[in-house]
Amino acid sequence: MKLTGAQILWECLVREGVEVIFGIGGGAVIHLFDALPQYPIRFVLVRHEQAAAHAADGYARATGKVGVCIATSGPGATNLVTGIATAYMDSSPVVAITGQVPTPVIGTDAFQETDITGITLPITKHNYLVTRVEDLPRVVKEAFHIARTGRPGPVLIDIAKDVQFQETGFSYPDQVHLPGLRLDFSDDENVQAAADLLRQARKPLILAGHGVILSGAGRELRALAERAQIPVATTLLGISAFPESHPLSLGMAGMHGFYHVNQAIQEADVLLAVGMRFDDRVTGSPSRFAPNAQIIHADIDQAEIGKNIRPAIAIVGDAREVLSKLLQLVPPATHPEWLAQIGQWREESETDNPLNENHDGHPLPQYVVRQIWEVTQGNATIVSDVGQNQMWEAQYYIHDRFNSLISSGGLGTMGFALPASIGVQIGRPHETVWVVAGDGGFQMTIQELATVVQENLPVKMAILNNGFLGMVRQWQELFFNRHYSGTRLLGPDFARVAEAYGIPGFTVREKDQVTPILRRAMEIPGPALIDFHIHSEENVYPMVAPGRAISEMIRRNSYQTV
């Protein structure tokens, strides 16, 4: 029996286990949409294609499965670009499907034609333009394989319109032939050498990144840390790889890492960095990063080894596999002096903690975040946006549940949180999902409130509203003599905007309203939005100025370089 290209695409997706796709239709995918209702795939209609890519990304991060988004040719495809780049930078397995103008007119600047494979070349792991219906099954098979294999990432499939209605016999390949796609794993010698270093260490430290979450290595990480009594710091995307209330947990490192975290990195003698890539937001000045440490770098992507930091020992491999092997080789140990030293630094960190201060009037954002943690009993999945809100969330929500923070780290995409939360909530239908965003980022994709309502998703939304593009304003305050150029934001009444979409909306202007309103929002079975009018010039502290060593931090109390 012959099937059309459109039918073949959906047959392939069903075989790949796809249950939901996010997108918007259009002329160049109209045949695909015509065939879609025949298949057991939920379609989520978003309001802008960027949101489709973020939702697919959020779904992928929340479930570990490949997220799928779809858009038409031309502007539909180009609108996906920010979302694809976000997924690429954060190694998220996404397959993006776009329609292309019919094969005979490709290259003629036809209506809604754009070279989307050319455009997405640098921001996809791989991409395809399908001009023959016979190629479609192989391409889909390869795309899903590439997206989820090794270091995950987005793959785009651009399908010419005529391919979608051409017919051919269908069979789905059971394996892929990709000689250039290799999975490396280091020799056991390297793992043994790493274990030896860890055994001899007096001040060991683990720095865990997103790779630990992507590989599902939470148990192995915890077992290794406990076995050898090694404290664990994380990157932003490594948050929730290790339970944050664990005595060995230090928290997030880097530009906005707490004093004790960065101090421990700078003093450590052996640093096991696993599933992370030494981003500049983590290392500060790379030449002055962890100056006393022999660094063991374990990552699944060989190209990350030596890219930013030269390690003493490199292990190429999946984080879970690496940690399992280390667990067998590293003997039990204790480091009482080292942990006591870190305990002292931790006390020092506490002197910066604004939650220890009395305040009234506008709530402090740190307090709002901590109260979200209280009312959710730490059980929520948080989807944070980008900027100050993201850092306050990272600092003051205590993530004990594995993979409970979803955020745009590498690309730092404002507007990520709301659309991503759609995918997260669909991927985790029985969990409480909270968006934590600023008033700036929220307005970048605010139209997705309609999708939340149409899909009946109980997403809770907290806007930390300071009337500024807050992180940029903070930089202007600290480094540009309070020259607030282009950062003052006039926002809408978010509660009334929410109400207009049919979502209960609340406004909180006083600290003592924070918890009662949070509780009310939690009691509402569907979505709810709270607009928190926070202190407008509150900053994220500590802060490491760009190019400085991570120990050179501007702290809340001193307001000067320590």
Next chain:
Amino acid sequence: MRHTLVAMVEDQPGVLNRIASLFRKRNYNIESLAVGHSETPGISRMTFVVEGDDRVIEQVQKQLYKLVNVIEVWDVTRMPAVVRELALVRVGCPPEQRGEVTELVHLFRARVVDVAPDSLIVEITGTEDKVDALLGLLKPYGIQEVIRTGRVAMVRGNHRSSEPTVSSPQ
């Protein structure tokens, strides 16, 4: 330092674009690139000349490997290898100078492949130094047009090629 890299890539549409895009995106400095079929159907062989220190070159190789269509990469810079470039040179040459130009060309084991009333086309194969040297000598006669292929390289000895230089992590 200038490095010579050899890559085996799948012969598929857009592969050259992917590689060029990678070099541009990562800000690598490519001096020349030569592409052609290899001994295996469906596999093309590329020779790159890339400027950079060892650390950059290591990154170039690792990043090339990440491209799905790239199968193998070697850095042949420090290996015994046959390295060649081909150039065609149109040199201004009235009939009375044909003799001396042809003599120069023969000294370089190059060939005259076309003769026009006022010019010659010279074909030379050799290392870049050799090509440069001949071009230097032809310059006084008036070089009207030059096309150079860029470097191609093959490792000496009876092995087909050496082991890929970054396939196994160090």
